[in-house]
Amino acid sequence: MAQKxxxxxxxxxAEELFSERGFAETxxxxxxxxxxxxxxxxxxxxxxxxxxxxxVFARFLTPFSENLAEALEAYKSRQADDGxxxxxxxxxLSGVALRSGGTRPQxxxxxxxxxxxxxxxxxxxLRKFLKSEYGPVFQQYMALVTAAxxxxxxxxxxWRIHFMLGATMFTLxxxxxxxxxxxHDLGEPTNVAxxxxxxxxxxxxxxxxxxxxxxx
Numbered sequence: 001m002a003q004k005x006x007x008x009x010x011x012x013x014a015e016e017l018f019s020e021r022g023f024a025e026t027x028x029x030x031x032x033x034x035x036x037x038x039x040x041x042x043x044x045x046x047x048x049x050x051x052x053x054x055x056v057f058a059r060f061l062t063p064f065s066e067n068l069a070e071a072l073e074a075y076k077s078r079q080a081d082d083g084x085x086x087x088x089x090x091x092x093l094s095g096v097a098l099r100s101g102g103t104r105p106q107x108x109x110x111x112x113x114x115x116x117x118x119x120x121x122x123x124x125x126l127r128k129f130l131k132s133e134y135g136p137v138f139q140q141y142m143a144l145v146t147a148a149x150x151x152x153x154x155x156x157x158x159w160r161i162h163f164m165l166g167a168t169m170f171t172l173x174x175x176x177x178x179x180x181x182x183x184h185d186l187g188e189p190t191n192v193a194x195x196x197x198x199x200x201x202x203x204x205x206x207x208x209x210x211x212x213x214x215x216x
Contacts, residue, residue, distance in 0.1 A: 006035075006037055006041050006045065007045045007046075009035040009036065009037060010031065010032075010035045010037060010041065010042055010045060010046070010052070011052075011055060011056060011059055012035070013031050013032075013034035013035035014026070014031050014035075014052055014053075014055075014056050015056050015059070015110060015114070016034070016110070017030055017031055017034060018053065018056060018114060018117070019110045019113040019114050019117075022117055022121060023053060023117060023121055023123060024121060028042055028049055028052075031052075050125050050126075053123065053125075053126055054125070054126060054129045056114065057111075057114065057118075057126065057129070057130065058133070060100060060107065060111045061130070061133070061134055062133075063100050064096060064097065064100035065133075065134045065137045065138075067096045067099060067100055068093070068096045068137050068138075068141065069137045069140075071092050071095070071096050072092075072137070072140050072141060072144070075088070075089075075092055075144070076144075084144055084147045084148045085148060086145070086148040086149060086204050086207065086208060087200065087201075087204050089141070089144055089145055089148060090200045090203060090204055091200060093141065094196045094199075094200060098192065098193055098196065108172055108175075108192060109172050109173050109174070109175045109176065109192075112168070112169045112172040112173040113169075113173040115169055116169045116170075116173055118130075119169075142161075145157075145161070149207060149208065151211075152207075152211065153211065156211050157207075160206060160207045160209075161207070163206065164203045164206060164207060167199070167202070167203065167206075168199065168203070171195065171199055172192070172195070172196075175192055175195055178195060179191065179192070179195060182195075
């Protein structure tokens, strides 16, 4: 097996097992068994389990961040004419996410499961890696979101962004089951893009909702 193919097999196996079992519950032996390689191959290509976890995230996030940077440049070039509008920013982000899945749209729900695990499991090294590698482009995006929501305090915006992220992760990490339920209950087939179309107005309304009055 060529080195490039070996690395891809390891990443494929790690991505699937991490998303199904979690990071701590998945051993390198589990990964090598599924990938059909030995431990030396993992050490050669990735060096450690932590580096392998980071590589799994980078496989999705590197093209995503590159596409997002390009989309933001195009958006900012139109900004003077159209102004900053929250729904447009949400549509921009969702479109980039869907495109970043390439020919495998199901990779988006796998990535959302992984992202949820990054929040709920103790992976401090991963958060540092994500901030270091992808922080600048997300800071650009968040600066536009801040400009589109001047009525919100920093605290309100912080909480609402994280609530939005939680709703998105919950929805998309189980999108196969959700679309099957929708087809059964509504009698219409639904794809991932249509689920996102339903999700965006909900997220935008939540972010723009009037702030609660603080009790005295």
